[in-house]
Amino acid sequence: MSRQYETVIGLEVHVELATKTKIFCSCSTEFGGAPNTHTCPVCTGMPGSLPVLNKKVVEYAMAVGLATNCQITRHCKFDRKNYFYPDNPQNYQISQLYAPICRNGYVEIETESGSKKIGIHEIHMEEDAGKLIHDEWEDCSLVDYNRSGVPLIEIVSEPDMRSAEEVIAYLDKLRLIIQYLGASDCKLQEGSMRADVNLSVREVGAKEFGTRTEMKNLNSFKAIGRAIEGERARQIELLEEGKQVIQETRRWDDNKEASHAMRSKEDAQDYRYFPEPDLVPVDISEEWIEEVRSRQPELRTEKLVRYKEEFDIPEYDAKILTSSKQMADLFEAATALCGKPKKVSNWLMVETMRLLKENGQEPEDLKFSPEHLAKLVELADAGTINSTVAKEVFEHIFYDDIDPEAYVEEKGLKTVNDEGALRETIERVIAANPQSVADYKGGKEKALGFLVGQTMKEMKGKANPGMVNQILKELL
Numbered sequence: 064m065s066r067q068y069e070t071v072i073g074l075e076v077h078v079e080l081a082t083k084t085k086i087f088c089s090c091s092t093e094f095g096g097a098p099n100t101h102t103c104p105v106c107t108g109m110p111g112s113l114p115v116l117n118k119k120v121v122e123y124a125m126a127v128g129l130a131t132n133c134q135i136t137r138h139c140k141f142d143r144k145n146y147f148y149p150d151n152p153q154n155y156q157i158s159q160l161y162a163p164i165c166r167n168g169y170v171e172i173e174t175e176s177g178s179k180k181i182g183i184h185e186i187h188m189e190e191d192a193g194k195l196i197h198d199e200w201e202d203c204s205l206v207d208y209n210r211s212g213v214p215l216i217e218i219v220s221e222p223d224m225r226s227a228e229e230v231i232a233y234l235d236k237l238r239l240i241i242q243y244l245g246a247s248d249c250k251l252q253e254g255s256m257r258a259d260v261n262l263s264v265r266e267v268g269a270k271e272f273g274t275r276t277e278m279k280n281l282n283s284f285k286a287i288g289r290a291i292e293g294e295r296a297r298q299i300e301l302l303e304e305g306k307q308v309i310q311e312t313r314r315w316d317d318n319k320e321a322s323h324a325m326r327s328k329e330d331a332q333d334y335r336y337f338p339e340p341d342l343v344p345v346d347i348s349e350e351w352i353e354e355v356r357s358r359q360p361e362l363r364t365e366k367l368v369r370y371k372e373e374f375d376i377p378e379y380d381a382k383i384l385t386s387s388k389q390m391a392d393l394f395e396a397a398t399a400l401c402g403k404p405k406k407v408s409n410w411l412m413v414e415t416m417r418l419l420k421e422n423g424q425e426p427e428d429l430k431f432s433p434e435h436l437a438k439l440v441e442l443a444d445a446g447t448i449n450s451t452v453a454k455e456v457f458e459h460i461f462y463d464d465i466d467p468e469a470y471v472e473e474k475g476l477k478t479v480n481d482e483g484a485l486r487e488t489i490e491r492v493i494a495a496n497p498q499s500v501a502d503y504k505g506g507k508e509k510a511l512g513f514l515v516g517q518t519m520k521e522m523k524g525k526a527n528p529g530m531v532n533q534i535l536k537e538l539l
């Protein structure tokens with residue numbers, strides 16, 4: 064291939080906000096209720112019903128805007144985006160086109176090639192649609208309006224990204240900011256964070272952008288990476304064959320690792336946007352912005368610095384501990400209880416990460432309490448249980464959040480430090496393994512390890528390994 068191509072990518076990211084109630088009514092936003100139980104005349108689009116804006120939605124949107132260096136629009140308004148689809152009972156969506164709440168921001172991302180600013184064009188507030196269920200009944204589709212009216216923000220980036228690596232770094236940055244703010248749990252798999260990728264290619268050095276396509280249905284970072292590679296290759300192939308890229312929306316099928324056209328891409332005029340007549344504009348005062356700003360929690364960048372200073376933790380560890388809010392919260396709470404940051408960190412970095420990986424889970428899925436982790440650290444530190452037993456107990460904490468003190472007591476797992484009992488067992492082991500004893504005496508160090516192992520087995524793993532070694536050597 065003689066020509067060199069550059070990929071240009073912009074993202075539209077939808078995030079479901081963690082409010083208790085919907086954006087324009089007081090129905091619950093809770094996930095998973097029986098179909099159409101979290102509904103009322105407003106969120107099912109009944110004629111004559113009127114929307115009332117949820118203040119918390121505005122505050123979450125402002126918080127995300129402030130954390131991403133945006134300007135807050137002091138006089139912001141809602142608009143109607145008109146389209147017909149069965150999951151949208153009003154036949155329009157209340158969104159923002161002309162005066163979105165946040166504009167002109169950026170986030171800084173880190174990749175192999177250093178740090179880079181990704182511009183944020185705007186963030187707007189809107190309502191989610193319901194959900195169509197196609198496969199439960201033959202011959203018909205069902206609709207569940209529980210999700211209709213759940214608040215969303217849409218974060219629209221500038222076309223500043225050039226690779227899948229940059230896209231993933233950007234999404235990860237947004238996810239962490241929003242999670243730390245408590246504005247959403249941002250789970251791609253569950254759809255509380257959704258990314259649409261706008262992608263075009265152009266020859267290196269070209270000033271104009273190429274024709275872009277939009278890809279939907281991307282529900283993991285890996286799928287996003289594969290979709291970007293796939294679409295880039297598809298567009299370059301078209302251009303190399305002298306064909307044109309058509310502006311359209313494409314659906315990525317991650318199983319087939321291919322995309323197919325869904326529909327030709329709509330422009331804003333296709334939606335006949337007009338100012339929402341049922342809602343007054345929102346005037347945002349300087350005081351309100353300052354109030355939201357003053358309530359911003361410590362974000363990841365600040366936490367990273369503090370962990371290194373306050374807890375004397377290496378950069379690498381601090382990065383993993385802060386890679387999810389759930390993990391950082393656990394770390395801080397357990398450390399506050401036992402005062403042993405390095406030990407708490409070790410349990411999270413090693414055993415916790417191992418078990419998460421083994422179960423295909425994310426740190427957001429962690430459900431054990433900091434109290435139980437802190438108790439385990441103390442039990443192990445005091446020598447009440449040895450490291451093998453500690454690992455076993457930790458697995459029960461990880462899965463069932465058991466109380467390690469009660470568990471150790473109940474199962475009789477305390478380390479035996481009673482010299483008399485140990486001595487007795489070791490004498491029995493020595494008597495039963497004359498060959499190993501002879502080997503050891505003949506200079507085979509390995510034979511000692513075998514005898515230690517036999518003793519631990521006899522003691523059901525509860526012996527103090529230091530003492531076993533010492534007594535064995537003494538008796539031999």
Ligand SMILES: [Zn+2]
Binds near residue numbers: 104105107
């Ligand atoms: Zn409702």
